[in-house]
Every structure is written in C-alpha cells, then in structure tokens.
Amino acid sequence: MADTPRKPFSIRQQSGFGTIAAICFLALYAPIIVLVVYSFNSGNSIAIWEGFSWRWYEAAWANDRVKDATIVSLKLAVSASLIATVVATMAALATTRTEPFRGMTAIYAAINQPLMVPEIVTAVALLIFFAIIKVHTGYQGLGYLIAAHTAFCIPFAYLPIRARLENMDLSLERAAADLYASPWQAFRYVTLPLMAPGIMAGAMLAFVISLDDVVITEFVKSGGQDTLPTYMLGQLRRIISPEINAISTVLLAISITVVTVFFVLSRRGNKSSG
Amino acid sequence: MRSVADAVAAVSAHQVTKVFGSGSDRVVALDDVSVDIRANEFFTLLGPSGCGKTTLLRLIAGFDHPTSGRIDLEGQDISYLPPYKRPVNTVFQSYALFPHMTVAENIGFGLKMLGKPQSEIDAEVSKMLKLVKMEAMRDRATSAISGGQQQRVALARALAPKPKVLLLDEPLSALDLKLRKEMQIELKRLQSETGITFIFVTHDQEEALTMSDRIAVMSAGKILQVGSPRQIYDHPSHRFVADFIGETNFLEAELTSVSKRVGKLKLGSGTTIDASLPGDGVAKGPVTAVVRPEHANLVKGKAAAASLTGKLGNIVYFGTDTHYHVALDDGGEFIVRMQNARDDAGRWSVGDAVGVSIDKDAVQVLRD
Numbered sequence: 358m359a360d361t362p363r364k365p366f367s368i369r370q371q372s373g374f375g376t377i378a379a380i381c382f383l384a385l386y387a388p389i390i391v392l393v394v395y396s397f398n399s400g401n402s403i404a405i406w407e408g409f410s411w412r413w414y415e416a417a418w419a420n421d422r423v424k425d426a427t428i429v430s431l432k433l434a435v436s437a438s439l440i441a442t443v444v445a446t447m448a449a450l451a452t453t454r455t456e457p458f459r460g461m462t463a464i465y466a467a468i469n470q471p472l473m474v475p476e477i478v479t480a481v482a483l484l485i486f487f488a489i490i491k492v493h494t495g496y497q498g499l500g501y502l503i504a505a506h507t508a509f510c511i512p513f514a515y516l517p518i519r520a521r522l523e524n525m526d527l528s529l530e531r532a533a534a535d536l537y538a539s540p541w542q543a544f545r546y547v548t549l550p551l552m553a554p555g556i557m558a559g560a561m562l563a564f565v566i567s568l569d570d571v572v573i574t575e576f577v578k579s580g581g582q583d584t585l586p587t588y589m590l591g592q593l594r595r596i597i598s599p600e601i602n603a604i605s606t607v608l609l610a611i612s613i614t615v616v617t618v619f620f621v622l623s624r625r626g627n628k629s630s631g
Numbered sequence: 632m633r634s635v636a637d638a639v640a641a642v643s644a645h646q647v648t649k650v651f652g653s654g655s656d657r658v659v660a661l662d663d664v665s666v667d668i669r670a671n672e673f674f675t676l677l678g679p680s681g682c683g684k685t686t687l688l689r690l691i692a693g694f695d696h697p698t699s700g701r702i703d704l705e706g707q708d709i710s711y712l713p714p715y716k717r718p719v720n721t722v723f724q725s726y727a728l729f730p731h732m733t734v735a736e737n738i739g740f741g742l743k744m745l746g747k748p749q750s751e752i753d754a755e756v757s758k759m760l761k762l763v764k765m766e767a768m769r770d771r772a773t774s775a776i777s778g779g780q781q782q783r784v785a786l787a788r789a790l791a792p793k794p795k796v797l798l799l800d801e802p803l804s805a806l807d808l809k810l811r812k813e814m815q816i817e818l819k820r821l822q823s824e825t826g827i828t829f830i831f832v833t834h835d836q837e838e839a840l841t842m843s844d845r846i847a848v849m850s851a852g853k854i855l856q857v858g859s860p861r862q863i864y865d866h867p868s869h870r871f872v873a874d875f876i877g878e879t880n881f882l883e884a885e886l887t888s889v890s891k892r893v894g895k896l897k898l899g900s901g902t903t904i905d906a907s908l909p910g911d912g913v914a915k916g917p918v919t920a921v922v923r924p925e926h927a928n929l930v931k932g933k934a935a936a937a938s939l940t941g942k943l944g945n946i947v948y949f950g951t952d953t954h955y956h957v958a959l960d961d962g963g964e965f966i967v968r969m970q971n972a973r974d975d976a977g978r979w980s981v982g983d984a985v986g987v988s989i990d991k992d993a994v995q996v997l998r999d
Contacts, residue, residue: 528727531694534714535721536741537792543715546740550731 389609396602403599413603423604426588430568432499433584437506438514438563444507445514445559446552453522454548469516471509479509480576487577497579505577506567513566514559521555522548554622561619565612639706640667641796641828642691647700649686649852660686662852663700668796668830669845670705673822675831677839678849679875684832687849688798691830693717704795715744720789721798724805726781728773734784735760735769741792759787762821779810786818790825799831803838815842836876840864848872865923868909868998873921880922880965886915886996896920896994899961902938906994919997924968926993929955929979930986937986939965943979955979957987 368374396414400407417423448468452461471479487501529551533543571586578587585608589601649661661683668674676684689695690702693714702710709717720741728737738759739752747755760766763783768776773784782802789797799818803811819842822829833839839846840860847857848871856868867873870881888895889908896906896918906920930937944964945956953975955967965987979985 526725526727528723528725529729531714532721532723532727532729533740533744534694535692535719536788537715537744538740539715539744542744546744547729 392602393606393609395599396606398599398602401598403597403602413599414607416598417600417603417607420600422583422588423585423600426583426585429499429582430584430586433502433506434564434567436503437510437567438560440503440507441510441563442514442518442556442560445511445518445563446556448511448515449518449522449552449555450548453519469512472512476509476572480573483573484576491579499582501577501579502574502582502584505573506570509570509573510563510567514563517558517562518552518555521552521558525551557622558619561615565615568608568611639670640703641670641672641705642668642830643703644687644690645701645703647687647690647697647702649683649690649695650698659852661690661697664852664854665700666847666854666857668828670828671826672844673819673829673831673842675833675839675843675846676849677833677836677846677875679834682849683852684834684849685800688721688800688830688832691796692719692721692798718792718795719798720792720794720796721800722785722789722802724800724802726785726802726805728781728784728788730773732773733769734765734771734773734776737773737784738787738791740788745792755791759791762790762824763787763817779806779814782806782814783817786821790821790827793825794827796828796830799829801832801834803833804835811838818842840876848875850875866907866909866995867921870919870997870999873995873997878924878966878968880924880927882920882922882963882965882994884918884920886913886918889913889915894996896996898938899959899963900939904938904989904994905992906996907992908996909998911998913996913998919999920994921997922965922989922993922995924954924966925952926990927965927967928969928988928990929957929967930988932984932986936988938989939987941965941985941987943981943983943985946979946981955985957985 395403395406397409397411398406399410399412445468452465452468466473483501483505487505490501491497525548529547530543533547534540538546569586570584571590574584574587575590578584583591585604589604592598592601644664644666647661647664648659651658651660664683664687676687678684686695690697690710693709693712693716696711700710701708704717704719729740732740735756739756742752742755756769757766760769763786765780765783765787768780768784773781776784782805785802802818803814806814815838818829818831831839831842840863843860845857845859846863847854848863848869849855850869850871856863856872858866863872864876867876867879873879873881882898884899885897886894886906887897887903892908892910894906894908894913895903897903929943939957939959939961941957941959943955944958945954947954947956948971950971952968952970955969957965957967959965967987
C-alpha cells in the first residue's frame with residue numbers, strides 16, 4: 358500500500374539479531390546458572406550432578422572461617438561505603454554547587470582516579486605504603502582495609518550523587534533562599550531530600566563494590582584477615598567443593614537484592630522530581 | 632503628581648550597572664539604570680530577551696548583586712543583602728515548586744522558614760489556597776497537578792509570607808493562550824486584592840499593555856522609557872519603543888518650530904502638521920516621527936485633509952479591520968488601519984490614488 362509509512366530503522370529487524378542476543382545472554386548467564394545449580398549438589402564434585410541437597414549451605418553455615426570472613430566482609434563494606442558516601446556527597450556538592458574554579462577538572466579526575474588506574478597498581482602501591490606504616494606503628498587491624506576500600510569506593514558513590522545534583526533544577530535552591538531559607542535550611546529542607554535517592558544509590562553501589570573486591574584486599578590484608586572473596590580464593594587453591602558455589606550464590610542473592618533496591622529507589626526518586 | 636503617601640518608592644534603583652565576565656567575555660547587562668517603582672503598583676519591565684530585564688529582577692530578589700549603583704527597598708539599601716533576608720518573593724518562570732512537598736507544604740514553606748507556628752502556617756495556607764482557588768488540591772503532589780495549577784501554587788507560595796514586593800519572571804510564558812489570558816486577569820485581581828507591589832517581567836508587549844499600571848521599556852541594558860501603557864503606546868520616546876510595541880509608521884520629516892511639547896513638522900509631502908515632542912526637548916532640524924496605523928484614515932484622491940498622498944498597494948483584510956498599505960508619493964510606505972463596516976466592500980481598490988489624513992495629536996516626534 359502506497360500510504361503505509363516506511364518503518365523506521367530497527368536493529369531488532371536485522372537478520373541474526375536474535376541469535377547474537379541469545380549468544381550474549383548465554384555467555385553472561387550460563388556460568389552463573391551452572392554455579393547456582395551445583396551449589397545444590399549433594400555430591401562432592403562441582404561438575405558431576407548427584408542430586409539435590411542443602412548440604413553445602415549447611416556446611417558453609419557451620420564453617421567458622423566462613424562466618425569470620427563474612428563478618429569481616431560486612432564490617433568492611435559497611436564502614437567503607439558509609440565513609441565513602443559521606444566524602445562523595447561533600448565532593449559532589451563542592452564540584453556542582455560552587456562557582457567554577459581553576460583546577461576543577463583536575464579535581465574531578467583525581468576523585469575518579471581509582472576508576473582509571475589499574476587495580477593491581479593501586480594494590481601494590483598500598484601494600485608497600487601500608488607495610489611502611491605497619492613497621493612503624495605495629496598496628497595490624499582492619500583500618501588498612503577500610504582505608505583502601507573507602508578510597509576505591511569513593512568514585513562509585515560520587516558518580517550517582519553528582520549526576521543527581523547536576524539534574525536538579527537550580528531554581529529550587531534559589532526559590533528556597535527567596536522564601537527566607539538560610540543556606541543551611543535550604544540544604545536541609547530542599548537540596549538534601551532531593552539528592553537522597555542519589556546518596557542511597559551511591560552508598561549501595563559502594564557497598565557492593567567493597568563486598569566484591571579481591572585484588573586490593575588480597576594485597577592489603579594482614580595475616581589471618583579474610584573477607585569472603587579472599588577466603589574463597591584461598592579455598593580454590595586447595596580442594597574445590599560446592600561450598601564455594603553455595604557462598605557465591607548467597608553473595609549473588611545479596612548483590613541482586615541491593616541492586617534491585619537501588620533501581621527501585623532511583624526510579625521513584627526520578628519520578629518525584631520530574 | 633506623587634502624593635506624600637507614596638513619596639518613598641517601594642523599590643528604587645540608583646544608577647545600577649551590572650557587568651558579567653571580563654575581558655572579551657565582558658557583557659554589560661545593566662547600564663546605569665535608575666528607576667522608581669511606586670508602592671502598590673503593577674510595574675512591568677518589558678523588552679526583548681537579553682535586554683537586562685531579568686538581571687534587574689534578580690538584583691532586586693538578591694540572587695545577584697550590582698557591580699555599581701544601589702538598590703533600595705522602601706528607602707533602605709538592600710544591594711548586598713542575601714535573598715533570604717529580603718521581604719521580597721519571586722514567582723519563577725519554571726515555577727520551581729519543591730517536588731518532594733505537597734501543595735500545602737510548598738505554600739507554607741516561606742512561613743515555616745520564618746519560624747511561624749504550625750497553626751498560623753495552616754491558617755495562612757488555607758487562606759492562600761482560597762485566594763488562588765485551589766482548596767481542593769491542598770494535599771496533592773505538585774507533579775499531580777496541571778501547569779496552570781502549578782502556576783497558582785507558585786503564586787500562592789510567593790504571596791503567603793506577605794512580601795513587600797512580588798517579583799514575577801515571565802510567569803505566563805509556559806501557559807497556552809487561553810490559560811494565559813485567564814491568568815492575566817487573575818494576576819490583576821490578586822494584585823488589587825493583596826495590595827502588594829508587583830514587578831512583572833515580560834517580552835510580550837500585549838501582556839504589558841493590558842496588565843500594567845506603568846511599563847519600563849528596556850533595550851540593551853538601559854531603560855528607554857517609563858510610563859503608563861497609554862503614554863508608552865501613544866507617545867513613544869525612542870524608535871525602539873515605537874517599533875517594539877504595536878505597529879508603527881515611521882516618517883522622516885523636518886522640525887521647523889518648537890514650543891514646549893508641541894512642534895511644527897514639515898513632512899516629505901510638503902504639508903506641515905502639529906506634532907508632540909518627547910520630554911526633554913528636541914532641536915529643530917531633521918527628525919523621525921511616528922504615527923500609529925489606526926490614527927490615520929484614507930481619503931479619496933488629493934483631498935485637502937490629506938497630509939500625505941500616494942497609491943494604494945496592498946489591502947490586507949483582518950476581519951474586524953483592514954490594513955491598507957499606501958506607497959507614498961515621496962517614497963516610503965504608510966500603513967493605515969481602518970475598522971471594517973458593513974458597506975466597506977469594494978470602496979478601495981489596489982492602485983487607487985489616495986490621501987492619508989492623520990488624526991489630531993497623532994504624530995509623535997522621537998528622541999532618536
């Protein structure tokens with residue numbers, strides 16, 4: 358028919374699109390599905406299926422080293438993400454709510470440095486740097502890990518907070534000032550509530566990133582300190598049992614939950630400001 | 632003509648200059664602007680975008696400070712006071728309603744910041760909701776109401792703390808035509824009911840003419856003319872003012888005699904006609920004068936009443952009236968606007984030799 362409008366270009370109409378998409382999803386999710394399935398294996402192998410059981414979850418739950426590593430991981434992730442979020446919030450305010458100043462781009466790059474420098478370089482640098490401090494102070498505690506995790510969590514917390522602030526209509530803060538709000542009141546009653554979804558998103562992202570880290574943790578940790586990922590790495594060097602699968606599955610569940618909450622929160626936040 | 636009561640202006644700007652940037656980026660947004668805005672008047676800053684009207688508003692609100700000069704509120708210097716210490720509120724072009732608060736919380740925000748008790752805030756919010764006819768929307772989210780309703784909430788929010796002066800930054804520009812007309816009337820009503828001085832910024836000349844007590848026409852950082860809508864329309868002082876507001880015929884002529892505010896003007900056609908002169912006198916010699924199209928009539932042939940003669944070019948029919956474009960014998964074009972009557976059809980046709988008779992007091996000599 359002559360008057361049928363031509364369809365606009367759509368990538369989904371191209372031949373082979375479905376196949377490529379299927380391969381991508383398979384590559385992404387097949388290993389994870391296998392991991393989750395074998396966490397329920399009743400046998401000792403991570404490759405031969407012998408029937409369904411909760412055995413490895415029970416084993417992991419009863420394992421004191423897993424418990425200790427979990428507690429270290431949570432302590433670390435909570436403190437590092439909290440500190441990183443506070444610092445990132447201040448940094449985001451300072452880089453979006455002030456007159457542009459010389460060197461602002463340099464500061465922006467400096468804040469995001471952990472995203473650009475190879476992780477192994479940071480890890481080695483921290484190892485050497487903290488070794489010097491350990492020699493001089495004798496302190497062997499969790500402080501080193503918290504400091505290291507905070508540092509690489511900052512950009513992950515900073516980016517969503519900054520994005521939120523940049524999308525916020527500046528006339529809202531001006532309106533608050535116009536309606537007799539002092540700078541502190543304007544921040545307390547207008548800026549902060551409106552940037553809250555960004556802060557939540559930043560904190561959760563930082564939390565997940567900290568929970569997940571292996572490389573830097575492996576280099577920085579003192580003897581006997583293990584997080585879940587470094588414990589798992591240690592286990593893999595010996596015998597591989599489906600216990601690892603069980604722990605991974607729990608970590609996966611936690612990550613999915615946190616990311617889902619993050620997504621829902623940020624969507625709700627965007628709706629209320631639009 | 633000012634009485635003792637309004638001897639102190641609500642807002643006055645004294646030789647205010649505002650410069651943004653420096654070096655090659657230097658922009659003079661306001662250039663030595665002085666103006667007195669009287670208490671309780673509806674005052675409009677009118678001009679094209681970039682003329683400095685919004686900058687002047689921002690200086691009065693306190694979002695910016697003058698580079699030099701002074702701004703007084705009821706006789707007191709407020710040039711460097713931060714916005715939250717000025718009894719002045721703003722209705723923003725984008726409304727800037729707080730998205731995380733209800734309609735009522737928005738309206739009560741100013742009073743809350745002033746530390747008023749909640750009972751007083753509630754009572755005032757109810758009064759304001761009634762004033763802007765939004766009682767039913769009290770607990771709505773600001774995203775759940777229409778643009779026109781948001782506009783009313785923004786107005787109520789700015790009026791609730793009873794400011795000495797209300798600033799309105801093109802508040803009607805986002806509304807469609809019908810709603811805009813309604814809000815024009817609504818704003819006029821609110822101004823007379825509250826008795827608050829309104830300073831209104833717009834680039835819409837019709838809006839300015841219909842709503843204002845007085846208008847300041849601005850261009851390139853300067854105020855060119857301040858006056859009532861009638862004064863501005865009938866007696867523009869500058870070419871820019873005449874051109875920006877309404878349609879105008881410009882006539883190049885020679886001023887042959889000057890006495891007080893009236894002079895004799897010799898037109899290109901050779902006819903001499905009386906003309907009003909701008910405020911501070913004009914020297915004899917070549918000048919530009921303006922005549923509004925509706926202040927002239929067509930006459931047949933070379934009638935004695937005609938000050939100008941020419942040939943009828945275009946005839947443009949507008950329903951209530953018709954525009955007749957006359958190609959003048961001495962060059963140039965002159966547009967005559969005449970109201971249509973039942974028996975008008977076919978009275979004039981293109982190519983006719985016609986005369987233009989100009990109404991008494993309809994010729995205004997410009998300052999530049």
